[in-house]
Amino acid sequence: MITALAGLILAQTASQTPTAPSPNLGTNEFFQTQLKSTAQALSQGEFASATTAAQSLPKANFTVQISSENLSPAEKTLTQSSLERAISAWQTAYPELKITLSDSKPTVLISFVKRISEPNAAEERSLALFPSDSPTDPTLEAVIALQRGKTSALLDANQLTADINYAIGQYLGLERSPVVASTMFRFEGLANRSTKVDGESAFLASLNVLQAEQLRTWAKAKTTIIASFPEAFLREKSKDLGRFPQGEIKDFQFDVVNRGSGPLNFTIKPDCSCFQLAYDAVVPPNSTGIVTIRMHTAEFQGLQNKGLYFYTNDPSQPVTRVNIRADLVPAYRLINAENTADFLMSENGLKTTYYIYGESKLGFEPRKASIQGLNGIAEISPWTGEIEDPTLFKGKQQVTGYKVEVLISPNAPTGKNLVALIIRTDSEQFPTIAANFTVQNGVAVTPATIFFGDVTTKSVQASVIVTGTNSDFKVLESSSADSQFSVKATALEGRNVRVEVTFQPGSTKGTIYSSVALKTNDPKSPLITIPIQAYVK
Incomplete structure (x- = not known):
């Protein structure tokens, strides 16, 4: 398919003066600038300048080097294994790519540091990109922070792989995307992102490489072209x-x-x-x-x-x-009496109240309320009372509206449960209004499984957050059922503990199932078992 498109995009008849390719939509500034510089040099017969400019355009065959000075042995292992996973992800999605590791003069240099911005910075920065058109420099240097957030939490292998995928995409000419499912979507802090390269990003990268190769071919053949660009x-x-x-x-x-x-x-x-x-x-x-x-x-x-x-x-x-x-x-307000969206389950279940009201008179009547996510009931009744709501009022105000009393059964799954309060109304404009909240029953593990995905023979890391029910929650001991997995627990803010698992694959190939055991000071959950899954190529 790519070959056919290359013919459509790049073919020129012998009797015509070739026309410069137009940059593809979704490509970054450096790629477009170098493409334009190359094309303009060719249009003016400046073939040496065109050759130099075209060298900074992406190639299907390029080298990568990592710099991990001042990192611990575990962090160096994490960066190396994450790089290998990223290379594999790109070459799977774009088979024509050949990315090799280099010890000197790499095309792409990826440097890892502890942090880029301070924990208390107003705006966090976790990745810095430095493209260069100098033949003595890497075409792109990417600096990636391993610690993020106010707690300086360490990235796990999946998050780091996603950032390396993003950096390689930048070298291949791709721009940042607001689409969450895209390889080129980024979040500066800690966030779960896919470690795979999506088809759209890989396809666009292949088109960029085709355009770059055509320009290099024209420069080598000293072909004059027509260059016209929009503004x-x-x-x-x-x-x-x-x-x-x-x-x-x-x-x-x-x-x-x-x-x-x-x-x-x-x-x-x-x-x-x-x-x-x-x-x-x-x-x-x-x-x-x-x-x-x-x-x-x-x-x-x-x-x-x-x-x-x-x-x-x-x-x-x-x-x-x-x-x-x-x-x-706001046409209405739907707020919780306790001003929270995170609840702890008690032995008798959860009971809480929501209020519905407007700035003046509510423009609709709520008819029916229900609970989704857990077993529970919700009852609506008229209500008048004082409430403090800075969104609508200064200070406390007497309002008239409705109250919704919510009762959740204590027979809920262990962990954090997502729940929705759904209210049907008689309004055409707002037929349904909703409030989402979480109910934690016992100790919660997020995500519920430690998933490593595809790994090679290099060690990799993954982590989960364990949240207790008391402010003094602690993990007293941690162990794994398999010697290939080592476990480390680190206390974070509040009721949270980060459990980090390092996997050093042995000789077994294929899918591996194991588990981590945690002893805690929580009387209701003194022993927690967390499943592990990995696939060794």
Whole structure:
């Protein structure tokens, strides 16, 4: 398929002057800049400059080196095994890639440090990228922090593999994505992300490499080409929709101007499903396109800062975030009497109360309430009383609305359970309103299984968070049922303990099942068993 597309994208007849390829949407600034520089040098017959610029464009065959100075032996093992998993993930999704490890002059240098930003920094930073067009430097150096968050928690193998996948994607010309399932989605702190490379990212990377190879071929053959590129101009890079009632639909537009000499291709990826978009994806030179947007607000309250990610083939601005701001006056409030969404189960179950009211008179009547996720009941009754709600009032206010009394059965699974309070109303605009919360029964383990995924012969690490029911919760002892697994427990803030498991594969191949045993000071859960699963290639 890639070969066929290469023919469509790159073929030129002998009688025509070749035209420079247009950067693919979703590619990063460095890739687009180097592509444009190479193409412009070729169009001007500057073949030596074109050859130099094209060397910084991605190749299907490249080398990677890791730098892990000042790290502990365990951390060095973690970084090495995570790199191998990332290389395997990319080569599985994009078989034409050949990524090899190098001890000197790598194409991609990945450096690991303890931290990049301080634990108390206002904005955490956990990855720094340094692309270079110098032939003496790596084309990309990525600096990855191993510790993140206020607790300086250490990354596990899956999180680190996902960050290395992201760095390799950047070398291959890919831009950051707001799509959670994408390889190019990132979260600066600790977050569970896929260790696999998605098909869309791999396909786009392959197209980038094809374009780069075509430019290098033209430079070597000293072929003069036609180079024309767009120049995108957004009249507005932010939109403040003001203050208006929740549930109101807002329609607005913004202009996309192409001031360049080539067609402007663009696509828009919103970070919220509340947007509906309509636009023509190509703007001819010296023309203006219009993007029409509809924003649905029934599910949101208060200040909202949403984003529309505008991807173009203009190397000067390959991606721009258009900020959409709105202040939504709540049509209703559904709040818990204890002002929490995390509950501990007692021996008699859980009993709590929610209140429904509006800034003035509630615009609908709740008809029926139910519980999803656990066995429980919810009863609605009229209610008048004082409440403190800074979102709507200054100080306490007397309000009239409804109260919903919730009772959850104590026969709940051990651990943290996700629960939803669902309320049906007589409103067409808000037919269903809901409150989500968690109920912890006994000691909770998150995630419930220690999953290593595919591993080789190198040791790897994975971790879970164990949450007790008391502030003095402790893990007294930890052990594993298999000598291939070693266990370390570290106390975190509050009732949390991080349990880190290191897996050093032996001679057994295939799927391995084992477990970790924890002795705790919790009288109801003195012994906890956590399943382990791994697959050794």
